[in-house]
Amino acid sequence: MSALPDALPAPHPNPLAETLARLDARIAEAGADRGRLLDVRALAERTALGEGEVRGLLDGGAPVADRVDDRVRGRVRALHEAYVARSGKRAGEVGREVAERLSISPEWARRLLLGRKMPNVPDLTELAAFFGIEEGVRFFTDPAAAVLNRELGRALAELEGDADDDGPLVEFATRHGVVTLALRGQRLTRRKQEALAVMLEGLLGVDDEEAR
Structure with a gap:
């Protein structure tokens, strides 16, 4: 009879739980x-998940069982x-753009x-491009926990300094003693950060002039 292993392998960690713990x-x-x-509403919009589902996952709840086609x-x-809602276009206009x-x-x-x-894979690929989804088809097919974990991973990278440690907004905040910059979940490119930092510098300069 073969000997039992000294120790059982460790269970596969829950990536979402690990990301939430680090966050x-x-x-x-x-x-x-x-x-x-x-922000539950912002996360729901960026992941195309329901707000209730996002809230439940953030609170450590189990993912809701679903079928891939329903997902x-x-x-x-x-x-x-x-x-x-974001573009201000009529649904019919968007439909014609997608049809073309x-x-x-x-x-x-x-x-x-x-x-x-149910769209086929080529249609899903084109829909991902139309809506600006970088992940492509898997954004639509991955389980909710995986989609949310990807989005939270970006937020974690920003908090841990992996996403542009020396960005213009960080430099601005450090220079002026700003404790926090609340962007309501928006991720800004370096160019947009530079533009915002310039604008904020200008506003502070106006305040300084008025105080003299």
């Missing part, structure tokens, strides 16, 4: 407001609704965007 540690160190930093159709619908991009009829595009029909 909570950083938030505690900074004395920040967890609810503001991990895909729901996220397409959520992206479409957010895009319409996917080389399908406007009616079929409407059904896809409303989550009534």
